[in-house]
Amino acid sequence: MVRNIIVIGSGAAGMTAASTAKRSDPDASVLVFTKDEYVAYSPCAIPWAIEGKIKWEDIVMHDPSFYKKERGIDVYVKTTVTAIDGVNKAVVANGETYRYDSLIIATGGIVSVPPVDGTNLEGVFTVKTIKDGKLVQTAARDSKTVVIVGAGIIGLEMSLAFRRMGKRVIIVEVMSQVMSRIVDDDMADLIQKHLEGDGIEFIMETSILAVRGIERVEAVVTTGGEYLCDMVVFATGVRADLSVPGLLGLDVGQLKAVVVAPTMQPYKMGCMVSDVFVAGDVVQCQSAVMKIPVMSQLGSTAVRQGIVAGMNAAGCNKVIGPVVSPWVSVIGSLHVAGSGFSRDIALRNGIKTVDGKAVGFTCARYCSDKKKIVVKIIADVTSHKIIGAQIVSGEDVTGRINWLASAIMNGMTVEDFIANSETAYCPLVSTVRDVVILAANELCSRF
Amino acid sequence: MVRNIIVIGSGAAGMTAASTAKRSDPDASVLVFTKDEYVAYSPCAIPWAIEGKIKWEDIVMHDPSFYKKERGIDVYVKTTVTAIDGVNKAVVANGETYRYDSLIIATGGIVSVPPVDGTNLEGVFTVKTIKDGKLVQTAARDSKTVVIVGAGIIGLEMSLAFRRMGKRVIIVEVMSQVMSRIVDDDMADLIQKHLEGDGIEFIMETSILAVRGIERVEAVVTTGGEYLCDMVVFATGVRADLSVPGLLGLDVGQLKAVVVAPTMQPYKMGCMVSDVFVAGDVVQCQSAVMKIPVMSQLGSTAVRQGIVAGMNAAGCNKVIGPVVSPWVSVIGSLHVAGSGFSRDIALRNGIKTVDGKAVGFTCARYCSDKKKIVVKIIADVTSHKIIGAQIVSGEDVTGRINWLASAIMNGMTVEDFIANSETAYCPLVSTVRDVVILAANELCSRF
Numbered sequence: 001m002v003r004n005i006i007v008i009g010s011g012a013a014g015m016t017a018a019s020t021a022k023r024s025d026p027d028a029s030v031l032v033f034t035k036d037e038y039v040a041y042s043p044c045a046i047p048w049a050i051e052g053k054i055k056w057e058d059i060v061m062h063d064p065s066f067y068k069k070e071r072g073i074d075v076y077v078k079t080t081v082t083a084i085d086g087v088n089k090a091v092v093a094n095g096e097t098y099r100y101d102s103l104i105i106a107t108g109g110i111v112s113v114p115p116v117d118g119t120n121l122e123g124v125f126t127v128k129t130i131k132d133g134k135l136v137q138t139a140a141r142d143s144k145t146v147v148i149v150g151a152g153i154i155g156l157e158m159s160l161a162f163r164r165m166g167k168r169v170i171i172v173e174v175m176s177q178v179m180s181r182i183v184d185d186d187m188a189d190l191i192q193k194h195l196e197g198d199g200i201e202f203i204m205e206t207s208i209l210a211v212r213g214i215e216r217v218e219a220v221v222t223t224g225g226e227y228l229c230d231m232v233v234f235a236t237g238v239r240a241d242l243s244v245p246g247l248l249g250l251d252v253g254q255l256k257a258v259v260v261a262p263t264m265q266p267y268k269m270g271c272m273v274s275d276v277f278v279a280g281d282v283v284q285c286q287s288a289v290m291k292i293p294v295m296s297q298l299g300s301t302a303v304r305q306g307i308v309a310g311m312n313a314a315g316c317n318k319v320i321g322p323v324v325s326p327w328v329s330v331i332g333s334l335h336v337a338g339s340g341f342s343r344d345i346a347l348r349n350g351i352k353t354v355d356g357k358a359v360g361f362t363c364a365r366y367c368s369d370k371k372k373i374v375v376k377i378i379a380d381v382t383s384h385k386i387i388g389a390q391i392v393s394g395e396d397v398t399g400r401i402n403w404l405a406s407a408i409m410n411g412m413t414v415e416d417f418i419a420n421s422e423t424a425y426c427p428l429v430s431t432v433r434d435v436v437i438l439a440a441n442e443l444c445s446r447f
Numbered sequence: 448m449v450r451n452i453i454v455i456g457s458g459a460a461g462m463t464a465a466s467t468a469k470r471s472d473p474d475a476s477v478l479v480f481t482k483d484e485y486v487a488y489s490p491c492a493i494p495w496a497i498e499g500k501i502k503w504e505d506i507v508m509h510d511p512s513f514y515k516k517e518r519g520i521d522v523y524v525k526t527t528v529t530a531i532d533g534v535n536k537a538v539v540a541n542g543e544t545y546r547y548d549s550l551i552i553a554t555g556g557i558v559s560v561p562p563v564d565g566t567n568l569e570g571v572f573t574v575k576t577i578k579d580g581k582l583v584q585t586a587a588r589d590s591k592t593v594v595i596v597g598a599g600i601i602g603l604e605m606s607l608a609f610r611r612m613g614k615r616v617i618i619v620e621v622m623s624q625v626m627s628r629i630v631d632d633d634m635a636d637l638i639q640k641h642l643e644g645d646g647i648e649f650i651m652e653t654s655i656l657a658v659r660g661i662e663r664v665e666a667v668v669t670t671g672g673e674y675l676c677d678m679v680v681f682a683t684g685v686r687a688d689l690s691v692p693g694l695l696g697l698d699v700g701q702l703k704a705v706v707v708a709p710t711m712q713p714y715k716m717g718c719m720v721s722d723v724f725v726a727g728d729v730v731q732c733q734s735a736v737m738k739i740p741v742m743s744q745l746g747s748t749a750v751r752q753g754i755v756a757g758m759n760a761a762g763c764n765k766v767i768g769p770v771v772s773p774w775v776s777v778i779g780s781l782h783v784a785g786s787g788f789s790r791d792i793a794l795r796n797g798i799k800t801v802d803g804k805a806v807g808f809t810c811a812r813y814c815s816d817k818k819k820i821v822v823k824i825i826a827d828v829t830s831h832k833i834i835g836a837q838i839v840s841g842e843d844v845t846g847r848i849n850w851l852a853s854a855i856m857n858g859m860t861v862e863d864f865i866a867n868s869e870t871a872y873c874p875l876v877s878t879v880r881d882v883v884i885l886a887a888n889e890l891c892s893r894f
Contacts (some may be wrong), residue, residue, distance in 0.1 A: 299872050326877055366501055402869075405868070419768055422772065422773050429494065
């Protein structure tokens with residue numbers, strides 16, 4: 001008997017799950033339903049596509065005909081799943097009923113737009129899909145002043161895209177620092193100053209009260225006054241899109257995302273649902289730092305989860321571990337990265353921290369193209385375990401954050417990390433003692 | 448009583464030990480004796496200084512007056528230690544006797560020039576010190592064809608320096624591949640092809656029989672015939688300089704380098720010498736992959752050892768662990784790195800290996816400035832532990848090799864490495880699945 005596998009969602013988790021399922025069981029029938037027009041694209045690249053640095057067609061990796069022809073997977077775009085019958089194992093889409101043996105839900109997240117007046121005016125956008133991105137790009141052509149609501153990573157990436165398109169850019173942020181969920185205030189300060197140097201204006205500790213205008217946006221009204229603008233982008237964070245999991249009545253956790261077992265199987269009234277698998281931004285993860293749920297919301301996490309969901313949907317029995325969610329971004333000429341807990345997140349979870357920070361260069365001080373690099377490492381004051389790391393540099397952060405993420409994941413103490421870390425040296429591409437080690441040494445001296 | 452600490456040698460190990468000792472015991476008297484004219488410089492930078500990419504004065508970090516003024520350390524340059532009395536704890540230099548409580552020996556290595564005729568002719572060089580480098584730079588001005596003997600990392604770095612100075616460059620190598628001690632043949636091939644693309648000529652599997660000439664070099668005579676040239680550089684590897692350890696009769700190991708305890712204390716007739724510490728290229732290290740001695744011969748290792756030697760000379764009780772010796776170099780537009788055992792070294796030590804290799808990019812395939820990156824991981828077929836890694840890329844290898852070095856050091860299996868590695872993704876600086884993970888996956892599939 002052919003195994004019927006249905007995937008709902010065509011992002012990183014969904015398409016990875018579909019391809020993995022088909023590879024694990026080549027005889028299976030694999031169908032993908034997606035509301036989106038495009039599949040298998042890189043949403044992380046949208047800010048750069050908007051400014052024109054990357055072409056739209058380039059960020060779409062494959063189209064449905066590729067999946068049909070090369071992988072034997074049927075992809076139905078612009079298709080909404082309207083009902084799921086969990087008892088008879090069937091999905092309704094386009095008015096037809098499709099039976100499944102395994103169902104994979106990877107419907108991602110939606111932008112949390114605050115419930116204020118005027119968000120439906122012309123000129124107000126969110127940026128999540130290619131369709132969103134293209135609308136933003138077109139609108140930006142005739143726009144002079146853009147207000148971005150939210151100084152998270154997407155807001156900052158978007159601010160630079162607009163700035164490079166020659167717009168005046170104002171960021172309104174409710175917190176006192178940028179990227180407050182993932183970096184500490186001192187590191188955030190480096191990033192904000194860099195963006196201010198590029199002419200981006202920050203209105204901090206300010207809430208949005210309304211978007212004002214007649215048909216078109218004319219201003220945003222905030223707790224700090226009105227800001228005239230002809231375009232508004234809400235970059236106010238993403239929450240799980242629970243519409244499809246809701247069709248099955250799946251259990252939702254404290255972070256308002258689907259709770260899954262390490263096999264990516266969800267629960268319903270506390271019982272595991274064995275023929276359903278949920279992956280990507282729609283689920284809450286387990287932190288590797290301590291036993292609490294966290295939202296990872298990273299393409300890399302979605303791919304890792306999609307692999308496990310796809311294999312298990314095809315009859316395997318794989319598990320995925322807890323996360324430390326390393327991330328990296330390019331913000332102007334800064335390369336920024338992090339993993340694990342920030343100091344604030346740690347404190348909020350009752351962990352007392354010590355941190356060590358070091359400033360160095362990415363190569364020998366006498367190399368003319370050297371870039372400054374700041375590394376911060378955060379440890380639990382009791383266990384001495386590394387629980388978080390943040391980097392702001394001009395280059396070369398990816399390998400370093402993956403290395404630190406591995407230390408956090410393995411529960412290493414700072415002392416063990418130093419004792420077991422040798423670092424490679426060539427004056428053109430590193431320093432004799434890597435700044436990561438200098439930060440760890442600084443941390444040790446502060447216990 | 449003031450503690451008298453004497454350091455012999457002014458390279459990375461010696462100067463780090465001197466500074467660390469003084470910092471650990473600020474009341475100590477710290478003297479450094481060195482044959483060299485310069486102290487505290489970056490020998491790794493010499494090839495680039497020769498070609499003029501880096502200034503000579505820039506690679507000298509500090510001069511003796513800095514050490515006197517800023518650190519309270521007396522440095523005697525151009526000074527040979529002629530005798531050491533281990534019983535009465537005294538060193539003879541410049542005809543004077545200096546008493547020590549702790550003696551640190553960090554006299555480094557010397558280039559192993561093969562015992563053939565003609566190596567004393569004018570136009571024949573080794574490259575170890577700044578003095579050597581400046582002589583080579585001057586000689587190269589009037590030279591057209593340079594033969595480099597040895598296709599190790601120094602030979603290759605030097606070949607490009609000469610090539611960029613417009614010389615014809617011929618490398619004569621006894622082995623069938625470049626960098627045979629540290630990379631596998633397939634990775635070596637990538638490097639050699641790159642250099643051949645730059646016009647460098649390789650004469651492989653060929654031994655040098657003599658340097659021919661009257662006063663000045665005219666040709667090298669090899670097992671493959673004569674090669675006319677007006678300059679020869681021996682880059683035939685470095686061995687421990689045992690002249691100073693010999694004054695004390697310290698025990699030498701199977702790699703013809705000083706045997707030390709984890710405290711950096713040497714042995715004499717099998718008994719540990721408690722008031723002497725030896726660090727840097729003059730000692731043999733313990734491998735972290737298996738219990739065998741290895742030569743690390745890296746500036747980074749010298750610094751790590753210098754810290755331990757310096758602290759212990761000042762009365763502390765620190766130990767240093769075994770090594771995986773991560774290294775990195777820039778060879779033309781290739782960034783090359785490695786750590787742990789190569790396949791050959793493993794086999795020679797009785798380890799059966801499996802390896803996995805993956806080719807990818809340093810950023811998303813649609814980024815115009817993406818660079819190709821090849822990662823190879825080597826594991827023990829029995830234990831599944833990662834024992835070696837090699838990278839050839841266009842950029843971004845330092846963080847990756849430090850990360851892999853950490854996995855080797857921690858004795859991780861490939862499976863654990865994959866399970867515990869999350870990687871950061873941003874299309875501009877990484878891929879959604881890092882090529883390191885792809886190589887590990889490939890390896891896993893081959894057990």
